[in-house]
Amino acid sequence: MTLNPQAKNVLDSLIDPSKHEMKEALAKINMSLDELKPHLQSSSGKPYYRKLLYKSEDVELLVMNWSDLECAPHDHGDSHGWIQVLNGTSVNSVYEVKGSSLPKELFKEYHHQGKFFYAPQKGVHKMQADGAKGLVTLHLYSPPISGMRVYDLEKCAACVVSDDCGAWWPEEQRQRIKEIQLIKQEDGSHAS
Template identity: 85%
Template structure:
């Protein structure tokens, strides 16, 4: 994609950016759903469709449009970043993960159009649209996401996924870099 020159200048200037520098950059980008509409496609049975808009050694910028499915609980590997709601309302569920145990949901928060929220390194969350019509989010991460861990709460398992996989259990075996059996929170036993 060719982003506008002003946006490219803002993003080119981000070298190992801090949390605050990334938030300021998103505000400067001031991107709208209308300008990003040409890059949005059907989610095709997945929680979202994502389009990489910009990537350097230090950051990546993605736009996502959401279906009526929730994504799986996941982290962003060693990346941290900001998520901006461009349209609609996002339901963000935040989890606690201890050792190799199943993630435990702590709380849900609703983010309206125009709001930003932070995704910390190793923080586990899942997102979904509050209304299946029109949730569009802009994501700025540093460094670009690699080795994202996706959780399947029913299988009591986690999977480190390839960089081309989203926040869902991979259908394609090549997207599974490493599968991890987890133990349940309550008694520490493994699911069968």
């Protein structure tokens, strides 16, 4: 995709950006759903389809359109970023992870069209569309995501996935960089 010159200039200027600089940049590029619609495709049985719009050493910009499936709980490796809801409503579930225990859901947030929300470094969350309004989200991360950890709560496992895998358990062995067995604590305590 060729970004409009204003958006490209804004993103080109981001060098190791702060949380505040990233939110300002995402707001400033002001990309519309109509502008992005030609780049959206079927999610093909996955929680979302994602399209990389821009990538430098310091940041990446992606657009995602969501199916009715939720993604798996995941972090963004060593990256942090902002998510903008362009259409529909996102249900964002935030988790706590202690040591090698299973993630524990803390709360859910609903983010409606036009809202921005932050994904902190090493923060674990999962997203899904709320209803059938066609959830579309725009994501700006720094640095570009690498080493994302995806959790499978039923398998009691985590997997560091390849950069071309989304927030779901990889079907292809090559996308499984490292699998980790987690500890399920029945009494509510956590392993360290």
